[in-house]
Amino acid sequence: MITSAARYVALLNALRYRTCRWRVVPPLRAPFDQQGTSLLLAIGLGLFLSVLGYVTVATVITDARSSTLYLQSTQAFWLAETGVELAQRWLRYQDPPPGGTSSFTQFDHISAGAGSYTVTVDPDDNNTNTYLKKYVLRSVGMVGGVERTIEVEVVATTFNYYAYLTGDEGGTIWFNGGDVLEGPVHSNDQISITQNPVFMGKVTSSATSFNQGQPYNPDFQQGYQLGVPPVLFPTAEDVTNNYWSVNSTPPTLVIDATGSKHAAVEFRADGTVVYSVWHRDARGRRVYDIEDATASVANLNGLIWVDGDVRVKGTLNGTVTLVST
Missing domain, CATH: 3.30.1300 (Pantoate--beta-alanine Ligase; Chain: A,domain 2)
Structure with missing residues (x-):
């Protein structure tokens, strides 16, 4: 029977003669492709910031150029x-x-x-x-x-743009209560206004003020303007030259109102014009040389020529220039 002391001695002898093998383990280190990671990150971050700065500067320059343009x-x-x-x-x-x-x-x-x-x-x-x-x-x-x-x-436009147009008022022509003008009004002279006439178009005058009667309460629905440049009227020579530049025959309607004769022209909405010429006899009675003759505005080649003074009224349907010399 082997005692406990004998077993202990036998175990020590076994350990004494047992061969031990030792292996040197190298220290742990990072793989080769991870070396310098911090340096690469620093370089990459620097490049990114450089590019970002360049893009920012370029954008600012582009915006400045765009603003200038x-x-x-x-x-x-x-x-x-x-x-x-x-x-x-x-x-x-x-x-x-x-x-x-x-x-x-x-x-x-x-x-x-x-x-x-x-x-x-x-x-x-x-x-x-x-x-x-x-x-x-x-x-x-x-x-x-x-x-x-x-x-x-x-x-170029014609004077029929205006409802009323004068170069010279020839005295005092009053616009007063009950007058309604459905279009632009202009005079190179001073316009006289009293009571409450209605001007549906803009009113302009080359004068610096209106001749105001009493009471004075006009209705300027499109406003007014004073001191505007005068409208230039063509001379009789201008009209004649322009007429012959587009026509080869004389004017169709020439009215003789010379001497003691008087003439009147009335335009009608149907596109016709009615005209008369008269004089006074020894007793002062009106004697007609031409009474209520009718012509079509469309057949007048754009011109009515009157030698002398003429009274004009009515509604014009068409375009025509009336010259009174």
Whole structure:
């Protein structure tokens, strides 16, 4: 029987002669593809911030350039519009209007504000065959390297645009209560108003004030303006030249009211005109040379010529120029 002490000695002997094998384990380290990760991250972050800064600066520069171009474009547009307005005003006061059909430069690189403008006038090819001339105004505004162009077509209008138009009031002509004018009113002279007439169109006068009667309570439904440029009336020579530029035969209706004769013309809404010529006999009685003769406005070639004074009334249906010499 083996005692506990004997078993202990045997165990020690076994341990003494047992071979032990040792293996050296290298220290743990990161794989080769993870070396310098922090450095790469730092470099990458630096590059990202650099690119972001460049993009930000480029965006700011682009926005600044866009703002500059927008400002220049706006300024160029207003310069072009200025040129158009000045050309229209210039054209309005040409007497007679520019002839021919060749375009020409009216304003050439006129400096204004931050840039300049140039305006060319292009007459219509049919201007030589018509009394109502037509033109194309082409205005170019330039600021820096930016150009803006505006084109406007303008056409001469007739005096039938107005419900009432005078160059000289020839004394005092009162507008008073009960008068209703359904259209624009203009006089190069002072307009006399009393009571409460109704002006449905705009009222303009080259005078600086109205001749106000009492009471004075007019109804200007479209307002009024004083001190405006006068309307230029064509001379008899202008009318004659314009007539012959589009007609090869004399005027259809020529009324002789010379000497002691008197003439009256009445326009009717059906497109006709009724006219009469008379004189006074020794007893002062009216003797008609022509009584209530009728003509069609459409057949008058646009002109009624009266040698002498004439009274005119009625409603005109059509377009015609009446000349009284």
